[in-house]
Amino acid sequence: MATATTRWCVHHPQRAAFALCMTCTRTICQECATQWDGIYHCAPCLAKQRTGVVARSPVGGWLALVIVTAILLFMTARLMLWSGALIAGLF
Numbered sequence: 001m002a003t004a005t006t007r008w009c010v011h012h013p014q015r016a017a018f019a020l021c022m023t024c025t026r027t028i029c030q031e032c033a034t035q036w037d038g039i040y041h042c043a044p045c046l047a048k049q050r051t052g053v054v055a056r057s058p059v060g061g062w063l064a065l066v067i068v069t070a071i072l073l074f075m076t077a078r079l080m081l082w083s084g085a086l087i088a089g090l091f
């Protein structure tokens with residue numbers, strides 16, 4: 001059962017594992033491993049992390065939160081106005 005203890009690169013089955021990707025926990029060889037922020041990543045995970053950083057900028061997140069809050073406030077105001085008019089019409 002030598003295969004149970006010996007790990008191989010997921011991209012290169014003939015190459016022994018050099019590092020472990022901290023994102024997908026797959027074993028990767030020296031060529032596939034890229035050290036970033038002090039930990040090793042495989043190529044697909046590194047690409048995903050890089051695009052994720054670009055897509056999720058803090059400014060965009062705050063802007064989305066402000067827009068959602070504004071919509072909720074607007075809807076609540078409309079609902080209150082509507083129920084107020086209904087009550088005023090009934091009594």
Ligand SMILES: [Zn+2]
Pocket residue numbers: 021022023024025026041042043044045046
């Ligand atoms: Zn990975």
Ligand SMILES: [Zn+2]
Pocket residue numbers: 009010011012015028029030031032
């Ligand atoms: Zn490899």
